Amino acid sequence: MSSFQAFGPGAWLFIGIYLFSLILIGFFAFKARKENTLNDFYLAGNSFGLVVIFLTLYATQYSGNTLFGFSGKTYRIGFSWIMSLQFMIAIVACYIIFAPRLYAKARRYQFVTPTDYLQHRFDSRGLNILATVIMIFVLSSYLLAQLMAMGRAMQGLTDIDPAVAYQQGVILLTLIMVIYGTLGGIRAVAWTDVIQGVVLMIGFLVLIVILYQQFGPLSLATASIQQSLDPATVSKTTVPDADRLREWLSYIIIVGLGSTLYPQAIQRIYAAKSERVLRQGLAFMAFAPFLTTLIAIVAGIYAIAYVPGLEGAASDQVLGKILALVQNSSLLGYWLVVVLYAAVMAAMMSTADSALLSISSMLSKDIYGRYLDPDASQARLTLLGKCFSWCLIVFLVWLAIYLSDKASLLSLLDRKFDLLIQLVPAFMLSIHWRGLRALPTLIGLFTGVAVSLYLAYADLAFVTQGKVFGFHPGLVGLLPNIVIAVGGSLFLTNRRVVS
Amino acid sequence: MKRSVIIFVVYVVLIATGIPWYWPRDSSLLILGVPAWVLSSILVAFLTSAFTAYLLIRYPWKSEEDADE
Numbered sequence: 033m034s035s036f037q038a039f040g041p042g043a044w045l046f047i048g049i050y051l052f053s054l055i056l057i058g059f060f061a062f063k064a065r066k067e068n069t070l071n072d073f074y075l076a077g078n079s080f081g082l083v084v085i086f087l088t089l090y091a092t093q094y095s096g097n098t099l100f101g102f103s104g105k106t107y108r109i110g111f112s113w114i115m116s117l118q119f120m121i122a123i124v125a126c127y128i129i130f131a132p133r134l135y136a137k138a139r140r141y142q143f144v145t146p147t148d149y150l151q152h153r154f155d156s157r158g159l160n161i162l163a164t165v166i167m168i169f170v171l172s173s174y175l176l177a178q179l180m181a182m183g184r185a186m187q188g189l190t191d192i193d194p195a196v197a198y199q200q201g202v203i204l205l206t207l208i209m210v211i212y213g214t215l216g217g218i219r220a221v222a223w224t225d226v227i228q229g230v231v232l233m234i235g236f237l238v239l240i241v242i243l244y245q246q247f248g249p250l251s252l253a254t255a256s257i258q259q260s261l262d263p264a265t266v267s268k269t270t271v272p273d274a275d276r277l278r279e280w281l282s283y284i285i286i287v288g289l290g291s292t293l294y295p296q297a298i299q300r301i302y303a304a305k306s307e308r309v310l311r312q313g314l315a316f317m318a319f320a321p322f323l324t325t326l327i328a329i330v331a332g333i334y335a336i337a338y339v340p341g342l343e344g345a346a347s348d349q350v351l352g353k354i355l356a357l358v359q360n361s362s363l364l365g366y367w368l369v370v371v372l373y374a375a376v377m378a379a380m381m382s383t384a385d386s387a388l389l390s391i392s393s394m395l396s397k398d399i400y401g402r403y404l405d406p407d408a409s410q411a412r413l414t415l416l417g418k419c420f421s422w423c424l425i426v427f428l429v430w431l432a433i434y435l436s437d438k439a440s441l442l443s444l445l446d447r448k449f450d451l452l453i454q455l456v457p458a459f460m461l462s463i464h465w466r467g468l469r470a471l472p473t474l475i476g477l478f479t480g481v482a483v484s485l486y487l488a489y490a491d492l493a494f495v496t497q498g499k500v501f502g503f504h505p506g507l508v509g510l511l512p513n514i515v516i517a518v519g520g521s522l523f524l525t526n527r528r529v530v531s
Numbered sequence: 532m533k534r535s536v537i538i539f540v541v542y543v544v545l546i547a548t549g550i551p552w553y554w555p556r557d558s559s560l561l562i563l564g565v566p567a568w569v570l571s572s573i574l575v576a577f578l579t580s581a582f583t584a585y586l587l588i589r590y591p592w593k594s595e596e597d598a599d600e
Contacts (some may be wrong), residue, residue: 078590111565111566111568111569114569114576116575117573118571118572118579121576121583122579125579128538128590136596160588242582249564250565251561251563252564254564254566269566269568270557270559270566271551271557271558271568272551277552279547280550281550284546309587311587312587312588315584318579318587319584320578320585321580322576322577328575397572517542
């Protein structure tokens, strides 16, 4: 198997110009700020038009994990990972449940963070803090996964030792990201998302061209897999078994509901210029999985056929192995791979910067501003948000280097949704049902999180590969969560009526 | 029937048909170079996207006043 050829000076110049342009955008965004307030820094004064809202949603939603993780997962389980196409569409469908009302309320009451909605709706200190802690934890793990993916993407691109390349990749790309993020806030993040979104789209299109040019039609790859002498390989084309089908359903529900509750996703709802823009942006997003997820799956299928033998965490690197084959085939192949790697960096940075900005807004407004110093000025909170960003990123960079070969990208993804989905009653149910009360919602949330984590990490006989009969622990935890939230609210309401 | 119930039912049908539980396990039929059950899932996924986009563009959202009712 051919190995990856380190990039030459021309390729590095191209990537260098691209990365420098991001910092430049951060500087222009800094100059474009209208006022030194949280709303301006974190929501750009609710000014996102259609192109910006679509590309920022797109670049944020599709991360390094989409390219490397999804092609790796396809490599491991085969065509069944077509389920990812459906769960990425489910995300957009789930926005319909609560985005319209949340957007209307956000505009009326000037929400900046997701917790602002909870404060408005429940006015419960306990619920605010627990929900904020969950969201910060989830986003931090998401950010960590992106940083680790940045390091992995850099391995093999240079002649230096892979471990050193990983460290330098994490540090360099993170530094660029945090500079433009703290300079221009959401405006810089969204403007860079526009470039990153376009580069990412081009990258995916380039990838499909590369694959076809290198390996021929997909039918040859499928036939090759079906003719394999290894039964495990052949099974990657067959109809999934019952466990996998349950997992399929579980993924659609948990990713669909969970992804819409990412704080950075909620803040993008807040930031839209108008309801019409938001609706149109989301409508475009409904088709985005066909340009991204589907292509990553096709890459994984080609890899099963032509790059056999990778197992475990190494399978997350299968796309890199394919690109090595393409790169060594011709000069055009080499440059197509350069463009694709720029897209990979774009995907990771655009996802990571949004997560970082969102965490800083919650630390600054929801924790510090709400409970530690309620009299703090907007300028002070904005400055503190930037300081929190730098402190957190230093810690996460250290963690990403420390954990370099210790976790698969997808295992991190699974736990995040188990926690995020527990916020469904607090956000989605509460926005439609006025009867939902704060205390039962808080107890339900706590119970849901506890049940999910217990099922995920306790060594239980009926839990296989982190799933309960194919279902994510978070979905199981959501059941007692909803029962407590709804049952408790009805009980409290009835008691008040009787008394 | 309320429109939201109809929408919910349509999504349930789309999910139920998108997951290939009804295909025989030994099916080896290929269409356009991929297993037929994969192609059917992709087609249903496309229908789901189209339906979702239709709802987003055509279905009236609640106004600010409605949101507070």
